[in-house]
Amino acid sequence: MNTTTQIPENMELVYQYPDSMTKTYTHYCPGCVHGIVHRLVGEVLDELDLREKSIGVAPVGCSVLIYNYFNVDFVEAAHGRAPAMATGLKRTNPDKFIFTYQGDGDLAAIGTAEIIHAANRGELISTVFINNAIYGMTGGQMAPTTLPGMKTTSSPGGRDCKIAGYPIKMSEILAQTEGAAYITREAGTDIRSIRKLKKAIKRAFLTQIEGLGFSCVEVLANCPTNWNMDPWESMLWSKEQMTPYFPLGTYKMREEVKALKV
Amino acid sequence: MKHEETIFSGFGGQGALFAGQLLAYTGMAENLYVTWIPSYGPEMRGGTAHCTVIVSAEEIGAPIVQRPSAAVVLNLPSMEKYEPLIKSGGYLVVNESLIDIKSEREDIHVLYLPASDIATELGNPKMANMVLLGAFVTATGLVSLETIAAQLTAHLSGRQQQWLEPNKQALQRGAELVSA
Amino acid sequence: MTKELLKGNVAFAEAAVRNGLQAYFGYPITPQSEALEHFSGRMIELDRVFLQAESEVAAINMVYGAASSGVRVMTSTSGPGLALMAEGLSYIAGSEIPVVVVNMMRGGPGLGNIQPSQADYNFMTKSAGHGNFHPLVLAPANIQEIIDMVGLAFELAEKYRTLVMIAGDGSIGQMMEAAELPPMQEISTARPAWAVTGAVGRAPNLITSLYLGAEKLEKVNIRLQQKLATIEENEIRWQEYETEDAELLLVAYGTVGRICISVLRAARQQGLKVGLLRPQTLWPFPTARINELAAQMQGVLVAEMSAGQMLVDVEHAVAGKTPVRFYGRMGGVIPMSAEILEAVKQVQEEVS
Numbered sequence: 026m027n028t029t030t031q032i033p034e035n036m037e038l039v040y041q042y043p044d045s046m047t048k049t050y051t052h053y054c055p056g057c058v059h060g061i062v063h064r065l066v067g068e069v070l071d072e073l074d075l076r077e078k079s080i081g082v083a084p085v086g087c088s089v090l091i092y093n094y095f096n097v098d099f100v101e102a103a104h105g106r107a108p109a110m111a112t113g114l115k116r117t118n119p120d121k122f123i124f125t126y127q128g129d130g131d132l133a134a135i136g137t138a139e140i141i142h143a144a145n146r147g148e149l150i151s152t153v154f155i156n157n158a159i160y161g162m163t164g165g166q167m168a169p170t171t172l173p174g175m176k177t178t179s180s181p182g183g184r185d186c187k188i189a190g191y192p193i194k195m196s197e198i199l200a201q202t203e204g205a206a207y208i209t210r211e212a213g214t215d216i217r218s219i220r221k222l223k224k225a226i227k228r229a230f231l232t233q234i235e236g237l238g239f240s241c242v243e244v245l246a247n248c249p250t251n252w253n254m255d256p257w258e259s260m261l262w263s264k265e266q267m268t269p270y271f272p273l274g275t276y277k278m279r280e281e282v283k284a285l286k287v
Numbered sequence: 288m289k290h291e292e293t294i295f296s297g298f299g300g301q302g303a304l305f306a307g308q309l310l311a312y313t314g315m316a317e318n319l320y321v322t323w324i325p326s327y328g329p330e331m332r333g334g335t336a337h338c339t340v341i342v343s344a345e346e347i348g349a350p351i352v353q354r355p356s357a358a359v360v361l362n363l364p365s366m367e368k369y370e371p372l373i374k375s376g377g378y379l380v381v382n383e384s385l386i387d388i389k390s391e392r393e394d395i396h397v398l399y400l401p402a403s404d405i406a407t408e409l410g411n412p413k414m415a416n417m418v419l420l421g422a423f424v425t426a427t428g429l430v431s432l433e434t435i436a437a438q439l440t441a442h443l444s445g446r447q448q449q450w451l452e453p454n455k456q457a458l459q460r461g462a463e464l465v466s467a
Numbered sequence: 468m469t470k471e472l473l474k475g476n477v478a479f480a481e482a483a484v485r486n487g488l489q490a491y492f493g494y495p496i497t498p499q500s501e502a503l504e505h506f507s508g509r510m511i512e513l514d515r516v517f518l519q520a521e522s523e524v525a526a527i528n529m530v531y532g533a534a535s536s537g538v539r540v541m542t543s544t545s546g547p548g549l550a551l552m553a554e555g556l557s558y559i560a561g562s563e564i565p566v567v568v569v570n571m572m573r574g575g576p577g578l579g580n581i582q583p584s585q586a587d588y589n590f591m592t593k594s595a596g597h598g599n600f601h602p603l604v605l606a607p608a609n610i611q612e613i614i615d616m617v618g619l620a621f622e623l624a625e626k627y628r629t630l631v632m633i634a635g636d637g638s639i640g641q642m643m644e645a646a647e648l649p650p651m652q653e654i655s656t657a658r659p660a661w662a663v664t665g666a667v668g669r670a671p672n673l674i675t676s677l678y679l680g681a682e683k684l685e686k687v688n689i690r691l692q693q694k695l696a697t698i699e700e701n702e703i704r705w706q707e708y709e710t711e712d713a714e715l716l717l718v719a720y721g722t723v724g725r726i727c728i729s730v731l732r733a734a735r736q737q738g739l740k741v742g743l744l745r746p747q748t749l750w751p752f753p754t755a756r757i758n759e760l761a762a763q764m765q766g767v768l769v770a771e772m773s774a775g776q777m778l779v780d781v782e783h784a785v786a787g788k789t790p791v792r793f794y795g796r797m798g799g800v801i802p803m804s805a806e807i808l809e810a811v812k813q814v815q816e817e818v819s
Contacts, residue, residue: 077667080536083675092673098663100535101675103558106528109520113532114663116516117490117540121665139528142521308472308643315472315645323472323643348728350642353803 043067045076047096056256058213058246058263059087059155063094065223066126066153069230070097078122080114082107086128087161105136108143111150122233124151130160133169133195140199140241147204147238151229154195157246158267165251169193172270177251192270196243200276206238208277212245212268214260228287237281245271289319289344291429292352294369295416296337297361297382302416306359307338310420312438313430314342322350335364342429357427359419361402362386380423382415398422398465405460411450414457421461432462470645475635476501478610478646479543479569482617484509487652489538490516492529496548497581498637499571503543515654523548527555527568534564535674537662539621539655543569545637546587547578549595556630557596561676563691565624567617568602569633571640572772574799582799583637583722588776591632592750599688601695602630603702604749608725610644612747618649627698628661634749636772638722638801704747705756709735713742715815716760718781719770720746722801727770729804734811741811749777757784766818767791770807772800790818 032038042048046067053059070076079097083089085104092099102110107125115123132140132154143150159177160166166179170192174183184192200208211225212218222244229240245267247259254262293310297303304325314321325338339351357378358369366386373379375394384403400422402415417439424430436455443451473481480502483491491506503519510517516533520526526542533540544552549570559566572587574580591604603623607613616633624631658664663672678684708731710716719727724745734741744760746753761767766789769778775793782791794810796802 078665080663080665082532089677092671092675096666096671098666098672099674100532100663101562101673101677102531103528103554106524106531106555109525109528110532110535112518112525113490113492113529113534113540114536116518116529117533117538118536118664121536138521139525142525311643312472315470321472321643321645324638325641346728347644347725348730348732349726349804350638350644350722351801351803353805 043071045070045079045096047094049093051094052090053087054250056247056249056259057087058157058244061213061219062153062155062222062244062246063091065219065226066124067095069223069227072227073230073234075122075230078120080118080121080123082111082114082123082125084125084127084131086131088126088128088155089162091126105131105134106139107131108136108139108148108150108152112143112146112148115148115150119149122230123149124153124230126153127155128161129154129156129158129168129170133193140195141202144199144205144239144241145202147206149233149236150239151233152241153226154241154243155246156195156243156267156271157248157263158192159248159251161248161251170271172266194271196241196276199241202239204239205241205277206279207232207240207282209241209275210243210245210271210273212264212273214245214247214263224287228282228285231285231287232282235281235285237279245273289342289429291342291357291427292355293340293342293357293359293423294337294355295340295359296335296365296369297416299336300413301361302413303336303359303361304338306416306420307340309435309438309442310340310342310424310430312442313435316434316438317430319344319430320347322347324350335362337365357423359423360386361415361419363388378423378427380419380426382419384415396426398426400461400464402461406457409453409456409460411453414450414454417454417457418461421458422465423461425462426465432458470647472643473610473646473648474501474643475610475613475639475641476571477505478648479613479617479633479635480505481509481648482614483541483567484513485649485651486618486621487539487654488515488541489654490533490540491542492518492520492526492533492540493542493544494520494523494526494548496523496545498573498583498640499543499545499569501640502569523551524554527552527559530566531555531559531562531564534559534566535562535663537658537664541567541569543571545571545573546575546584546590549587549590553596556602557598557600558676560596560600560602560630560691561598562674563628564674565621565628565631567620567624567631567633569635572634572636574797580799581637583772583801584797584799585636585721585723585772586774586776586797587634588749588771588773591634592752595630595632600630600691601750602632603627603698603751604632604634606634606720606724606747606749607639608721608745609646610639610642611646613639614646614648623702627694629694629698634721636722637799699751702748703751703753705753706745706747708743708745710742710744710760712740713763714740714765715742715811716764716767717741717743717770717811718746718757718767718777719743720749720777723770723772726802726804727807730807730811733804733808739811739815746777752780752784754780754784757781758786758788761785761788764789766814768794768811768814770794770802770810772796772802790814792817
């Protein structure tokens with residue numbers, strides 16, 4: 026890590042902004058996991074020395090303004106189209122590092138076709154997929170990943186799967202595609218998971234750098250605001266309610282990906 | 288002034304579109320203006336296929352015409368469709384091997400040729416289009432037979448090259464039938 | 468260079484390749500699939516980017532991504548595909564990046580058919596997506612012109628950082644004519660300063676159409692409108708035929724424009740003083756010139772393969788100076804020159 030801060034002799038540097046991030050406040054709600062995952066992405070970009078090679082693709086959703094927090098080139102995609110834009114970027118800039126950062130509405134509803142085909146083509150891009158089971162930005166409507174019975178502003182009586190269908194399991198689906206090299210579902214709601222999540226992000230990014238195929242890290246997240254919970258409660262709820270339906274684990278890892286040193 | 292608007296029409300696979308293209312290539316080689324426009328879409332799959340070829344000494348406006356100055360018809364439906372449309376003084380070239388009706392029009396030139404029979408005799412019934420084309424250009428004097436033969440050499444696709452000489456003979460036979 | 472007999476779809480595709488196209492993304496749709504097929508062979512052979520996308524939605528967003536990095540990129544489609552691309556077209560316009568899109572119009576609405584049509588005129592010139600913008604729309608009438616317009620389209624797209632569309636139709640896509648292709652141009656490796664290429668030794672670049680805050684977005688809109696006004700000032704193109712002494716003006720573009728050349732010849736032979744104005748840009752539109760010509764005309768006849776879409780622009784241009792009449796065919800029917808000639812005679816009778 027490139028350190029520009031002068032550290033007094035009697036002090037030790039324990040925390041600083043990654044170079045790949047900008048020194049600013051985010052617009053995220055207190056207790057939201059987005060901030061944690063941004064930080065992990067920034068750290069991994071620094072550790073792999075990717076900042077100057079990176080072009081990020083922003084989604085539509087809560088993280089629509091992600092480009093304000095990263096010190097790298099960015100494009101802002103239409104809702105769900107980030108994998109298509111990333112494809113256009115990667116095909117014409119094979120030496121660059123291209124990543125998308127998408128939420129569940131973006132990736133699992135409106136952009137289902139784009140993510141599945143990008144994965145199936147083995148597109149050399151990396152996707153960070155934040156699954157918090159709700160549409161945050163638009164005010165708490167039902168998401169494709171909203172749990173059965175879960176109340177949202179567009180499922181006020183709780184999600185009725187007979188009407189709205191079932192929460193969609195994207196990692197399981199993406200793992201079925203030949204082109205996917207690394208598909209994993211992690212959590213961002215406790216320290217142990219967060220450490221593991223960082224490793225997964227690093228493995229995903231290395232998968233692209235080594236040209237091994239498509240990689241995606243799904244993150245089970247939270248939404249204190251739209252779940253009407255305090256941050257702590259929301260972390261617990263994510264862990265207790267979401268994990269049984271969306272089991273954590275690696276759904277696909279090619280041998281070459283397994284061999285990567287993370 | 289040279290100006291001929293010709294419709295080539297037949298079943299898909301009879302080579303109406305190719306005969307038209309060959310005429311267009313030939314017109315271009317003789318420094319004339321040319322357009323070639325096909326019918327396209329589902330009707331190409333086994334149904335009738337037709338194209339309009341305009342060869343002209345002046346720049347071409349409309350690439351399709353309501354009433355062509357000539358029609359080369361390879362099958363009966365094409366005969367029935369285009370025979371009434373030909374402009375007065377125009378040409379109708381008929382594959383009489385497959386078309387057993389006659390035109391009753393007296394204001395057009397009608398050429399009947401047993402094109403499919405001749406083509407079969409030369410080794411492949413698919414060359415009926417060349418018999419008719421040879422007859423058509425000879426009767427109208429639109430382009431020369433030599434240029435067509437040269438364009439045939441240039442544009443017959445790889446696997447069809449084995450049929451180059453028979454195709455040339457087909458052109459020749461058609462030409463001979465109308466000049467005789 | 469010598470002339471070759473070229474099919475419209477192949478001609479514009481090869482012209483794009485020779486103009487240094489770096490990437491093509493598309494989805495098959497009749498009547499332009501020969502273009503996609505041509506790209507699939509040539510681009511790969513030249514070690515450039517070709518990708519058949521999963522939909523037109525994906526294709527235009529791949530184009531959007533590639534164009535964001537400053538490479539020369541295009542797609543081609545037909546009406547139903549263009550409808551799916553409308554989302555991307557608006558984002559591209561909002562982000563002000565150069566993109567070229569060819570639309571070979573077919574019969575609609577809906578699945579319609581695959582025969583030639585000009586019924587996407589309003590779609591392309593007036594509402595190619597949500598928000599305030601116009602693509603610059605070029606309208607070729609023959610194979611040489613579509614070849615030349617591909618080069619022009621890239622030039623204008625990059626000059627103004629704007630979306631340029633080429634409005635062809637099934638007939639231009641499918642027909643063959645003798646034409647000359649441009650020489651092979653080297654691919655440019657230079658990337659514009661605004662492009663996303665990795666933030667090396669500079670602040671990060673951002674390609675976006677998102678501007679939160681009404682006043683901020685209004686400013687962006689005002690700037691966009693100013694740019695469009697500059698395009699209107701500089702880029703209007705049209706061709707005139709025998710307008711000097713004309714008393715009746717035909718206005719038609721693309722395939723109908725060339726058909727009207729035949730109409731004009733026949734009309735002149737019959738002693739009718741007919742002229743033709745053929746717009747080569749549909750947006751911006753040759754409004755001022757039509758207005759000027761209207762003063763000398765006893766009437767104007769607009770011919771289109773639509774229900775009368777350009778008609779409204781011509782009426783606006785004529786501004787009541789002389790009667791404006793319309794002849795149109797729809798659903799994929801190409802009007803014959805004899806039919807348009809009849810319409811010319813009717814207008815002549817009516818006004819004299």
